[in-house]
Amino acid sequence: MKLSQRAMEIQASPIRKLMPHAEAAKKRGLKVYHLNIGQPDIPTPQVMIDAYHSFSDKVLAYGPSQGLDIYRQGLVRYYSRYGINLNEDEIIVTTAGSEAITFAMMVVAEVGEEILVPEPFYTNYNGFASMSGIHLKPITTVGENGYQLPPAEVIESFITKKTKAILICNPGNPTGTVYPEEDVMMIGEIARKYNLFVISDEVYREFIYEGLKHTSIMNVPDLEANAILVDSVSKRYSACGARIGCIASKNKEVMSALLKFAQARLCPPTVDQLAALACIDLGDEYFHPLISEYEARRDLTYNALLQIPDIVCVKPQGAFYILATLPVDNVEEFVTWMLDEFSIDGATMMGAPGDGFYATPGLGLNEMRLAYVLNQEDLSKAMHILTEGIEAYNKIKG
Amino acid sequence: MKLSQRAMEIQASPIRKLMPHAEAAKKRGLKVYHLNIGQPDIPTPQVMIDAYHSFSDKVLAYGPSQGLDIYRQGLVRYYSRYGINLNEDEIIVTTAGSEAITFAMMVVAEVGEEILVPEPFYTNYNGFASMSGIHLKPITTVGENGYQLPPAEVIESFITKKTKAILICNPGNPTGTVYPEEDVMMIGEIARKYNLFVISDEVYREFIYEGLKHTSIMNVPDLEANAILVDSVSKRYSACGARIGCIASKNKEVMSALLKFAQARLCPPTVDQLAALACIDLGDEYFHPLISEYEARRDLTYNALLQIPDIVCVKPQGAFYILATLPVDNVEEFVTWMLDEFSIDGATMMGAPGDGFYATPGLGLNEMRLAYVLNQEDLSKAMHILTEGIEAYNKIKG
Numbered sequence: 001m002k003l004s005q006r007a008m009e010i011q012a013s014p015i016r017k018l019m020p021h022a023e024a025a026k027k028r029g030l031k032v033y034h035l036n037i038g039q040p041d042i043p044t045p046q047v048m049i050d051a052y053h054s055f056s057d058k059v060l061a062y063g064p065s066q067g068l069d070i071y072r073q074g075l076v077r078y079y080s081r082y083g084i085n086l087n088e089d090e091i092i093v094t095t096a097g098s099e100a101i102t103f104a105m106m107v108v109a110e111v112g113e114e115i116l117v118p119e120p121f122y123t124n125y126n127g128f129a130s131m132s133g134i135h136l137k138p139i140t141t142v143g144e145n146g147y148q149l150p151p152a153e154v155i156e157s158f159i160t161k162k163t164k165a166i167l168i169c170n171p172g173n174p175t176g177t178v179y180p181e182e183d184v185m186m187i188g189e190i191a192r193k194y195n196l197f198v199i200s201d202e203v204y205r206e207f208i209y210e211g212l213k214h215t216s217i218m219n220v221p222d223l224e225a226n227a228i229l230v231d232s233v234s235k236r237y238s239a240c241g242a243r244i245g246c247i248a249s250k251n252k253e254v255m256s257a258l259l260k261f262a263q264a265r266l267c268p269p270t271v272d273q274l275a276a277l278a279c280i281d282l283g284d285e286y287f288h289p290l291i292s293e294y295e296a297r298r299d300l301t302y303n304a305l306l307q308i309p310d311i312v313c314v315k316p317q318g319a320f321y322i323l324a325t326l327p328v329d330n331v332e333e334f335v336t337w338m339l340d341e342f343s344i345d346g347a348t349m350m351g352a353p354g355d356g357f358y359a360t361p362g363l364g365l366n367e368m369r370l371a372y373v374l375n376q377e378d379l380s381k382a383m384h385i386l387t388e389g390i391e392a393y394n395k396i397k398g
Numbered sequence: 399m400k401l402s403q404r405a406m407e408i409q410a411s412p413i414r415k416l417m418p419h420a421e422a423a424k425k426r427g428l429k430v431y432h433l434n435i436g437q438p439d440i441p442t443p444q445v446m447i448d449a450y451h452s453f454s455d456k457v458l459a460y461g462p463s464q465g466l467d468i469y470r471q472g473l474v475r476y477y478s479r480y481g482i483n484l485n486e487d488e489i490i491v492t493t494a495g496s497e498a499i500t501f502a503m504m505v506v507a508e509v510g511e512e513i514l515v516p517e518p519f520y521t522n523y524n525g526f527a528s529m530s531g532i533h534l535k536p537i538t539t540v541g542e543n544g545y546q547l548p549p550a551e552v553i554e555s556f557i558t559k560k561t562k563a564i565l566i567c568n569p570g571n572p573t574g575t576v577y578p579e580e581d582v583m584m585i586g587e588i589a590r591k592y593n594l595f596v597i598s599d600e601v602y603r604e605f606i607y608e609g610l611k612h613t614s615i616m617n618v619p620d621l622e623a624n625a626i627l628v629d630s631v632s633k634r635y636s637a638c639g640a641r642i643g644c645i646a647s648k649n650k651e652v653m654s655a656l657l658k659f660a661q662a663r664l665c666p667p668t669v670d671q672l673a674a675l676a677c678i679d680l681g682d683e684y685f686h687p688l689i690s691e692y693e694a695r696r697d698l699t700y701n702a703l704l705q706i707p708d709i710v711c712v713k714p715q716g717a718f719y720i721l722a723t724l725p726v727d728n729v730e731e732f733v734t735w736m737l738d739e740f741s742i743d744g745a746t747m748m749g750a751p752g753d754g755f756y757a758t759p760g761l762g763l764n765e766m767r768l769a770y771v772l773n774q775e776d777l778s779k780a781m782h783i784l785t786e787g788i789e790a791y792n793k794i795k796g
Contacts (some may be wrong), residue, residue, distance in 0.1 A: 001593060001623045003655050004508040004562070012673050013661035016463065044458040052450045052669055060673075062435070062638040065414065095493050095641065098663035110402040111509045111531050133531055164402070193401060201514040221723025225399045240460040241668030243493065257401050262523025263411035265496035269667045270639030271450055275458075354595070 010130040014123050018332070021339035022350050028273020033374060033382035038173070038320065040373040041291065042238040050280035055271050063270045066261040067093025067246070071273045075246060076281035081283070082205065084229075091248045092258050093383075095268045097203050097232030098366050100247040102128045103261045104228050107254060109134040109164040113197070117156050117167040118149060120174055120323060120364060122201065125167065125194040130280070137163070138321065139357035143325065146314045147175040149183045155190055165188065165197035165228075167287045171214070174357045174369040176210055176288035176298075176316020177226040181215040188220035188227075197254075203232040203245075204319040206287050209295045212317055217378050224250035235320070237279045243269060245278040273282040297372040297379055299353040304383035305370075308390060322370050323354060326390060329366045331355070334393055342389045349389070408528040412521050412754020420748050429745040430737070431772060431780035436571070436718065438771040440636040440688065449676035453669045461668045463660040465491025465496035465644070469671045472678035473644060479681070480603065481629075482616045488646050490656050493666045495601050495630030495643040497567075501646060501659045505652060506595040507532040507562040513597070514556050515565040516547060517574050518721060518755035518762060520585045520599065523565065533563060535561070536757035541723065542713045545573035547581045553588055561593035563587065563626075564703070567752045569602040569612070572721045572755045572767040574696075574714020576606055579613040586618035586625075590624050594624065595652075601630040601643075602717040604685050609692045610715055622648035633718075635677045641667060642674040692718050695770040695777055702781035703768075706788060720768050721752060729753070732791055740787045747780040747787070 007284045015037050025228055066072065073086040079086045094100040101124075109115055111133035117125060119138035129136045141147040149155065155166075165186055172177045191198045202219035208214050217227045232245035246304075249255055301322055302315050310327035328334045333351040342348055354367025372379060413435050455645035464470065470486040477484050480546050492498040499522075507513055515523060519534035527534045533634055539545040547553065553564075564585055568577045579583075589596045598615035606612050615625045630643035647653055659776045703722050711722035726732045730751040740746055752765025770777060 001595065001649060003505055003651060004511070005503045006508065007655035007658075010655070010658045010662065012658050013463070016661050022680070039455060039457075039460050043456045048458070049453065052453045055447065055450050057442045059437075059439060060446070060637045060639040062437050065411070095667075096664065102663075107401055107405045110404065113402070124662050124664070128660070129502055131659065136500065138768055197399065215575070239458045241458040241665065243665070245668040251399060253399070253401060256406035257408070258411050260405075260408045261525070261529065263414050264408065264522050264529065265500075266494070266522070267641070269493075269641040269670055271673075272667055274672065302654070371775075 006130050006133065011126050011356070015352045018335055018339065018350070021336055025339045025348055029346065030343050031344060033347065033349040033385065035370040035372070035374070035382055036350045036352040038144070038235065038371045038373060039240055040235065040238045040320070041375055042293070044238050045279050045282060045286065045389055047278040048237060048275045048321060049221060049396060051275040052271060055274060062272060063267040063273065065267050066259060067091070067268060068270070068273045070120055071277045072119050074277045078280050082216065084216050086218065090255060091246050091267045092248055092255070092262050093273060094245045094247055096149040096231055096234060097201065097245040098124065098128070099244045100133060100230035100232070101125065101199070101201065103247055103258055104199045105129065105132045105134050105263060106231055107257050108228070112162070113164050114162045115167050116155070117162060119359055120147070120354065122169055122173045123356040126359070131385055133166065136359055140363065142279070143312060143314045143323070147172065147177040149179060149186070156194070159196070162208065163194070163196060165199055167199045167201070167263055169201040171207055171318025174321045175317050175322050176319045178212050178214065181213070184215040184217060185220055188217070188223045190224065192227040197226045197228055198223070198226050199230060201230050203235055206236060206291065208318040209291070209298060209318055210317065218248070226251070227246070228254060233276045234277065239276070239280070242252050242272040242275055244272050273342040288333045297376060298322070298374055300379055301370060301372045301383060304380070304387065308387050320372050321358070322372065324370065325367050328390065328393060330365055335368070338389050342392060344385050344388060347381060347385060349385045349397050351386070404528050404531065409754070413750045416733055416748070417738065419734055420421065423737045423746055424588065427744065429739050431747040431770040431776055431783065432743065433770070433772070433780055434748040434750040436769045436771060438633065438636045438718070439773055440691070442636050443677050443680060443684065445676040446635060446637060446673045449673040450669060453672060458668060459540050461671065463665050464657060466668070466671045469675045472675045477677050480614065482614050484616065484646050484729070487651060487728055488648055490645050490660050491652070491666045491671060492643045492645055494632060494641040495521065495626070495628055496526070498628035498643045498645040499597070499599065500529060500629070501524065501656055502597045502628055503527065503532055503661060505655050506597070506626070510560070511562050512558065512560045512733070513563045513565050514561060517606070517757055518545070518752065520567055520571045521754040524679040534757055538758055538761065541710060541712045541721070545570065545575040547577065547584070550584050550588055551712060554592070557592050557594070559595060561592070563597055565597045565599070567599040569605055569716025571648065572688060572719045573600065573750070574717045574719050576610050576612065576715040579611070580613060582613040583618055586615070586621045589621065589624040590684050595626055596621070596624050597626045597628060599628050601633055604634060604689065605692060605718055606716045607689070607696060608715065616646070624649070631674045631677065635674070635680070637674070638750060640670040640673055642670050691772070695774060696720070696779055698774055699768060699781060701768040706785050718770050720770065721755070721765055722768065723765050726764060726788065726791060728763055733766070735789050735791060740790060742783050742786055744785060747783045748793045749784070
């Protein structure tokens, strides 16, 4: 029985594929600090949990394919707080950001067509591209300039007749890079010039440090026809298990096509939408302490990395990831070794190998993505284990 | 800005596309009896609602991509009650049956390849096929013999080098047909002979009347390599809004590929899985009265249809749909007219035009799918409105 080509080729998640080694370590009695996955330890807001508790419909029914009206109205309020002017007909609720990105890819590109994406990029874009049969064409960015975008002429040199869209993640996963306003404007200009869509993944919108300002693709003037926003409540409200996201555009044709995709799968989960709605008006009183905590975690992680000899990394400006070049040849082997053979005081740590975040073969092999999603005490221990682990590994392997 | 071909071609849901007319009718103050959509009025089991109320994790976290262990263990128990022997590694929890079918299609067929499907079939298969770029090749069945499968040689005549799978829905939506054991065995035999997968959509497993027996694809001997089961809690527990389904196979390669698709979208919703788990041990005490109620609704609907002059329909054996050939030329126009212009005592009714359930152009234009998902009093009123509506329509149009 032969499977489809896409089933053979779709990647195993680089974030999750070494999990059996972590499970084995746990079975041996070790504690494993998970910096491999963006699963925050921040409590989900009590208003959200309360919303699950107060669901009282007699029948847990299908909602509208575009999402519950009341939730889309809530999203309109949410976006307006960020100066993003959307009405509810310009928003479709999705089953998390994953579905939003998949729908966006399928709407803009046909099988065999291309979407440009700055690499390193969120590794699951690869999976969505495999499913939809589109080709992700990477524009390599480098740590030396903080993984910022290259100049317009470099980006334009990647555009072919097959190119249908540019996909950006801002703030960036796995880099933590925040694109300055002029770079978002530049992307908009290129999109207009070449009639490309821009798919902007802004799930880390609030996670910006040092008072930097986030520029949404929806704030670029005269980009109504091109801009597609994808979003999710997963990180924002520490609600990764709710699986609620959305996709938004001011292009009526895009929205009308998206609605047909949405109708095919009937609707996103009903109670989870009500739970997400309960968070929608959380403002600075919720986000300020949250962002301060993440900023402190970032500083702790970054400063700990700087103590490791021969390490290369850039201080992230947003999201909650840091990509570091480690003084080892192959980070996947190193992560496996850490889980299989290294521990301090009954604990070890896990990062995500960097190569999974690149589409260009050979890149990222000696890089590791760390998600600073644990409390500072655990994070300190994890970074200590990493530091000692690298030294021990190089003694053995060197 | 040109959208992708699939975005242009994907169908608008035939079940939902006339909803604006229903909304307009409601705005004019009419009550609309919705027999167009399989949304039961049966209360969701209280244990399920209670499970939402008792969710108490501090962090609403990602679950495993394959679904929560505890829920997959529950599914193992559930299936064993039906003589279906599965272990938890042979099950992946999905975001409803929709995702299960999409994953199944993507795993077995490449873009441009074919899946055979008896028509009329569940219309959203079209949407999933558009997304995954596969071609659904219909094997037309007819009401004269209860939409049963044609003989093996007829089915085999549809098989080409591009054919990768046969997709069946048993019990059937929109036909209510239950395949006898020998026909499920026949499908298995064909699959073995031609190395095809069988994707079996069994979401209506329990909805079988007159003591008929359901034969699962998982009960066909020697079909471990070929059989893929897709399932959902939506209808079973009147929980369409939970969006919890699953996909199961004993083919390890299939499961390993499916896991990669599942990893790309991270996980199905967490709390909804716990809610579905709360229902998993519901047995005859839950299903017996439920099935009796649906059987009575079926009888009511069928008997009411028989009173309409020149109507053709088959008494369904399962699910909760009936497909009827109405004495009108075009059911889409008739449904629109009913919503726009016809009412009795401040109420009208809505069915789903039949052509959306066929892939062969021109078929089903004078058919209507009725979902008998309302209580018997409402159902009676709806059928009365339909009967009078047909007469009035033919007087005007005839």
